[in-house]
Amino acid sequence: MPDQTSHWTELMRAANRGDAHAYRRVLEGLAPILRGLVKRGFARYGLGPEEVEDVVQETLLAVHLKRQTWDERQPLLPWVRAIAQNKLIDNLRRRGRRVHVPIDEIGDALAVDDEPAISNGVDAERILANLNGRQRQIVQAISIEGASARQVADRLGMTEGAVRVALHRALKSIAGALRSA
Amino acid sequence: MPDMKTDALIRTLAEDGATRRPSLARRLTLALLIGGSLAAGLFATTLGVRPDIGAALHTWPFVFKIALALLAYALALWACARLASPQVGVRDTLAGLIAAPVLLAAAVGYELLTVAPDAWLTRAVGSNARVCLVAIPLLSLAPLAGALAALRVGAPQSPSTAGAVTGLMAGTFAATLYAVHCPDDSALFVALWYSLAVAIVAVLGAIAGRRVLQW
Numbered sequence: 001m002p003d004q005t006s007h008w009t010e011l012m013r014a015a016n017r018g019d020a021h022a023y024r025r026v027l028e029g030l031a032p033i034l035r036g037l038v039k040r041g042f043a044r045y046g047l048g049p050e051e052v053e054d055v056v057q058e059t060l061l062a063v064h065l066k067r068q069t070w071d072e073r074q075p076l077l078p079w080v081r082a083i084a085q086n087k088l089i090d091n092l093r094r095r096g097r098r099v100h101v102p103i104d105e106i107g108d109a110l111a112v113d114d115e116p117a118i119s120n121g122v123d124a125e126r127i128l129a130n131l132n133g134r135q136r137q138i139v140q141a142i143s144i145e146g147a148s149a150r151q152v153a154d155r156l157g158m159t160e161g162a163v164r165v166a167l168h169r170a171l172k173s174i175a176g177a178l179r180s181a
Numbered sequence: 182m183p184d185m186k187t188d189a190l191i192r193t194l195a196e197d198g199a200t201r202r203p204s205l206a207r208r209l210t211l212a213l214l215i216g217g218s219l220a221a222g223l224f225a226t227t228l229g230v231r232p233d234i235g236a237a238l239h240t241w242p243f244v245f246k247i248a249l250a251l252l253a254y255a256l257a258l259w260a261c262a263r264l265a266s267p268q269v270g271v272r273d274t275l276a277g278l279i280a281a282p283v284l285l286a287a288a289v290g291y292e293l294l295t296v297a298p299d300a301w302l303t304r305a306v307g308s309n310a311r312v313c314l315v316a317i318p319l320l321s322l323a324p325l326a327g328a329l330a331a332l333r334v335g336a337p338q339s340p341s342t343a344g345a346v347t348g349l350m351a352g353t354f355a356a357t358l359y360a361v362h363c364p365d366d367s368a369l370f371v372a373l374w375y376s377l378a379v380a381i382v383a384v385l386g387a388i389a390g391r392r393v394l395q396w
Contacts, residue, residue, distance in 0.1 A: 015198065024195040031187055057190050064194040066336040066396065068202040069266045082268035086338060086396075142196050143189035149196055168200045171193070179395060 009076040016072060026076075027060060033077075034059050034084055041088045045097055059087045061175050090179070130177040135170035138163055203334040205265055212327030213258075216351075219323035220358060228316060228362040242366035245288060250357040250375075253281035257350035261328065264343040265335025271342055278349070285376075288368035305369040313359065317378035318385070320355035321348070325386055329393050336396050344390010345383045352382030 008026060015023035038055045042048070062083050070079045128136050137156065141147040149167065153160040237243040260274045293301065307313075328347045337343035356375050365371075 016202075018199070020195065020198050023198040024191070027191045027194055031191065053187060057187055060187070060190060060194060062336065062396065064197065066267070066334075068205060068334060069336045071266065079266070079268045082266075082338070083336065086267055086336070139193060143193040146192055164197070164200060167193070167197050171197055175396070 006075070012067075012070070012076045013072055016067070027064070030060065030063065030080060031056060034080070037081060037084050038088055041085070045092055047092075047095075047097075051091060055084070055087050055091050058091070058175075058178050059084045061171065061178070062087055065172060065175055127174050127177060130173055131170050135166055135173070138166050139170050139174075142167065205262065205331065205334050208331035208334060209262060209328060212331040213324060213354075216324035216327030217354065220320045220355060223323070224320055224358045224362070228359070230361050231364055233364075234361070237366075240366065242368070245368075246360050246366050246371055247357065249281060249284055249288070249371075250353055250360050252284070253278075253379075254350065254353035254357055256281055257346060257353050260346045261332070261343070261350045264337050264339075264346055265332055267336045267338050269338070271338055275342075275346075278346075281353075285368065285372050289372045292368040301369065304367040305373050307365045307367065307370040307374065309363065309365060310370075310374045313363065313374045314378050314381070316359050316362075317352060317355045317375065318381050320358055321351040321382045324354050325351035325382065325389070329386070329389055332390075332394060333396075335394070337390075337394055340394035340396075341387045341391040343394050345387035347390060348383035348386020349379065351386065352379035355379075355382070 008029060011022045011026045011029075015026055034056045035052060038052045038059070039049060042052060042055075059080075063080060066083065070076065128139065131139060134156075138152055141152045141155070142149070147155070149163045150160050152158075153163045156163070158166075231237060256278050260278055263269050263274050264271065292304070296304065325348060328351060329344065332343065332347060335343070356379055359378075360371075360375075
């Protein structure tokens with residue numbers, strides 16, 4: 001089990017040093033782990049699996065936007081689990097559940113969930129509606145068509161830097177919209 | 182319009198991966214330098230250092246007052262930075278703040294033992310409590326606002342607690358400034374009025390934190 005933990009930690013450290021491929025692999029690897037965590041969290045409150053993917057996505061977004069709060073000298077998963085717990089609690093509270101902050105054992109984080117999600121997660125319409133036209137174009141091109149920032153820049157007649165700035169702002173905007181959803 | 186599947190989200194996040202992560206340490210340092218300077222400037226133009234500062238520096242009560250305020254500030258700053266991380270134990274961090282009140286309590290105990298009981302009330306009430314209660318919160322505003330802005334890159338487990346500790350930090354900073362002006366070195370006075378003033382700032386911080394530190 002310790003091998004598993006240090007694997008993600010090493011990958012994220014590499015990602016912090018600029019390894020884009022490593023970063024992609026961390027995010028892809030975290031998704032099933034988070035799914036398992038959230039499912040168990042929901043089950044504890046007697047909730048079904050419908051919104052599990054919502055919380056998984058919100059957590060991944062938060063992991064991305066708050067990477068700077070992870071201390072590289074510490075293992076990655078406890079930090080990820082803390083983010084997941086926060087998002088889980090937010091989701092439960094939004095649903096009107098009185099939530100007592102749970103304290104889990106770290107071992108729980110290592111169980112992976114590969115079952116396909118029941119829902120596809122957050123309603124894209126609702127999310128994208130919060131973005132301005134340009135941001136929406138950029139996000140759609142990258143997320144759905146798999147275009148790179150460079151390709152989007154060429155297509156829209158913008159500099160790559162401007163596309164990246166717009167993308168980052170769009171992600172922050174999405175996070176804000178999810179909070180008040 | 183197709184749903185935003187998790188894969189699509191990951192693709193998007195990965196594409197934003199090269200964006201530089203903001204540094205909390207750097208932002209907080211800058212915010213405190215600016216906020217602190219503004220507070221110091223406001224202090225210098227309104228209250229100013231007490232005229233007998235030279236003599237005061239040779240008295241234990243004054244030196245202790247300043248040292249205590251600085252200690253409280255240092256502890257609050259440490260706690261404030263720690264609470265920006267989501268996996269940090271909130272209870273343990275708050276427990277670390279206990280040193281300052283304990284020292285203050287010890288000083289109060291000492292004063293009660295060494296001063297005649299009929300002087301206790303006069304000492305506690307003091308002569309410039311009103312100034313203290315107004316000055317400390319006012320002086321804390323710039324550091325508080327700056328620190329909260331900087332802490333928005335954090336992910337505190339409890340935004341209101343993080344805000345309260347930020348308020349504590351700004352309040353104890355302001356208290357240190359005020360202590361240099363304040364002619365009253367009685368531990369009873371400090372325990373009553375400085376604590377109240379700092380508590381006011383902590384409450385302000387909690388209210389503000391609840392809104393601006395959400396993530």
